[in-house]
Amino acid sequence: MSPPDPVLAAGCVLWRPAVSGHGIEIALVHRPKWDDWSHPKGKRKRGETAEECAVREVLEETGRRCELGPRLPTVHYTVDGRPKEVAYWSARALDGGFVPTREIDALVWLPPATARHRLTQPRDRELLDMALPTLHP
Template structure:
């Protein structure tokens, strides 16, 4: 019996996007809602041919949230399968800069929540782990 060839993983990148809380205490995290999946997650997407993970993460945050951002600490890479194919998503904690959200077919809502509320809203357990890692890096 022969083993099937290993499939090349889908490569993607994203960010756990944060900003100082408007109250002046702590931080708020950006979560996006994708109507296609009816889920809440961190901004992320597939890398284009020849695109670095960093460039992809910056582009995806801008496309999905309307915000530019500054990449901070690298977070754990998420590995899972999509339709039987392996997927690897490289993540960073990233501070939100300027810009404004505009709903699209891909992302129809953006919310800014304190860590506890954001953690409860996230759909996937792996996204909660990323949030925890990002919050841990923001403590000085």
Template sequence: MPTAAEQHGVVEAAGCVLWRRAHDGEGIEVCLVHRPKYDDWSWPKGKLHDGETPADAAVREVREETGMACRLGAPLSTARYLVRDRPKVVHYWAAEALGGHFQPNGEVDALRWLTPPEARALLTHPLNRPLLDEALATLEGVA
């Protein structure tokens, strides 16, 4: 069933630049997911359910796509673009992974924890790279 926003032509979604402290204690790692339907590497994200807030959707989508619980941090830029001639709006946050276990599923078949430079190189869509920079700026002093 389409959400209220979709009924007005706008597809609304939410996601996160998910991060954790590196196991070696040196810096952070960020999480990218592979979506076989699009054969791309991106941030975990997905459409809002009807009546769901963007923040709640972001947390739910991270859990569904990565198996990770997370704590939302700073809000990041909102992405706006067209998908099949319809406007799409994606709300993003930096989010710290609190733990969990990845299981491949129908939407995501692989997950990688990468250093920021590795993630930048692997991201499929150029519009996702500025979100990495923005998230890292919010984490200065954390990692």
């Protein structure tokens, strides 16, 4: 029996220039189903490219349009016994506004060090570390 096909997903390390005018802030979303803080991401739809999925998921989860930046490493892990592959980009937040949903009930913008501490999964902290050199206000 062959292993199951991986769930394909995409997301972004979303950033904006800090409101203070000094440095940048990272967007983190809270998912009540898992009670975790993560980068915006989600499953790809049939016929959707990874890039299209990443932009759509950022909009759906944060209410913000975004401009994709450099590609980041693809993250591999298992959910409920099924492999998952999430393609990531760094992305600059553009216009829009957050509205809570059942899937995402909170959005925070934090300085990178605070965001790193708030992230639930070590893989998300590693991704943030890899993204930081690519983020320029």
